[in-house]
Amino acid sequence: MITTADRLNSVEEYYFSKKLREVRGLMAEGRPIINMGIGSPDLDPSEAVLKAISEAVAHAGAHQYQSYQGLPELRQEVANFYKSNFNVTVNPANEILPLMGSKEGILHISMAFLNPGDEALIPNPGYPTYTSVTNLVGAVPKYYDLLAGNNWFPDLDFLELQDLSKVKIMWVCYPHMPTGAVATKEQFKSLIAFAKRNDILLVNDNPYSFVLNNDPKSILDVDGAKDVTLELNSLSKTFNMAGWRVGMVLGSEDHINAVLKVKSNMDSGMFYGIQKGAIEALKSGQDWFDKLNEVYSKRRELVYQLADKLNCVYDRNSVGMFVWAKLPDGVKSAENFIDNILYDKNIFITPGTIFGSNGEGYIRFSLCVTEDKIKEAISRF
Structure with a gap:
């Protein structure tokens, strides 16, 4: 056996990669599993998007290598989208970089800015990939607490008392995954001021702004944000295009160029047809968001009923495509709780612990399940 790289000792296989293999095994045995664990949209992209990619396949040059920076039209449409939806002005020539999903952006940003031994501030609870990528590049995760009592926002005064001399990046995610908490513009201002005082690159991961949220925000809407901030976004949740792998990172020209240095050595551009579909998606009007949220709103009400069972x-003011729910007092293990439901009721729910120690005592329901399936899940109790 060839010895693997030492960096693999710092990470484990992604939770959903392992757990869904277990779930598929149960389904292969004939169990009627209802998967309420993963946030993979089950709805289709718009007809206009599907038509755009279909027609693009026949375009001249569609099957050649594409630009590392994406089509100019795609960058322009991202800029238009940010201006119309967030009131944020970005230069499509040098302040936007399309990505093959925002998840790859987490790796590219980390490779561009973190040296071995540097530290990254990571939310607890938060997206597990922040930790795994930090470990893979040889940097050190430094967790900061998010608690329900503070509406899942960091205590910046407490953080400032810590030794931040080695911190290069701070990962934030608002609307927050997994809790669905939102940040105000004033809170964004406080995050940016904190990052400036401590010479930290702030990265806001922002793929959930338009799901069950009446007030989408971008951290780039704060004056001076680009000095210390990058924002990741994605078409996966907003436009039901998770499998297409389309995302973007926005920020200052210097920061974007640093990420491009990494990205241009990692891939050979996004497929032309996918870019054309993404352009069409970004042109979607309010009707698209209203129809999407009408579906998710009905599903969420049913998930509330299941949580009641x-x-x-849970917090009815949270947003996004998940319901974050606190387990009853006395339940000691979220993982045991969801495993009992998986094997007894054939329903898979995500345990909060996969998002960090502050997720103990919580579970997360996905809204990427049809109403009929949620009703069936309720009936099993």
């Missing part, structure tokens, strides 16, 4: 507590 389990004696869980």
Whole structure:
């Protein structure tokens, strides 16, 4: 056996990669599993998007290598989207970089800015990829607490008392995954001021702004944000294009160029047809968001009923495509709780612990499940 790289000792296989293999095994045995764990949209992109990619396949040059920076029309449409939806002005020539999903952006940003031994501030609870990528590049995760009592926002005064001399990046995610908490513009201002005082690159991961959220925000809407901030975004959740792998990172020309240095050595450009579909998606009007949220709103009300069956507590003010629910007092292990439901009721729910130690005592339901399936899940209790 050839010895693997030492960096693999710092990470494990992604939770959903392992757990869904287990779930598929149960389904292969004939179990009627209802998967409420993963946030993979089950709805289709718009007809206009599907038509755009279909027609693009026949375009001249569609099957050649594409620009590392994406089509100029795609960058322009991202700029238009940010201006119309967030009131943020970005230069499509040098302040936008399309990505093959925002997840790859987490790796590219980390490779561009983190040296071995540097530290990255990571939310607890938060997206597990922030930790795994930090470890893979040889940097050190430094967790900061997010608690329900503070509406899942960091205590910046407490953080400032810590030794931040080695911190290069701070990962934030608002609307927050997994809790669905939102940040105000004033809170964004405080994050940016914190990053400036401590010479930290702030990265806001922002793929959930338009799901069940009446007030989408971008951290780039704050004056001076580009000095210390990058924002990741994605078409996966907003436009039901998760499998297409289309995302983007926005920020200052210097920061974007640093990420481009990494990206241009990692891939050979996004497929032309996918870019044309993405352009069409970004042109979508309010009707698209209204129809999407009408579906998710009905599903969420049913998930609330399911959470009630389990004696869980949840916040009706949260946004996004998940319901974050606190388990009843006395339940000691979220993972045991969801495993009991998986094997007894054939329903898979995500345990909060995969997002960090502050996720203990919580579970997360995905809204990427049809109404009929959620009703069936309720009936099993």
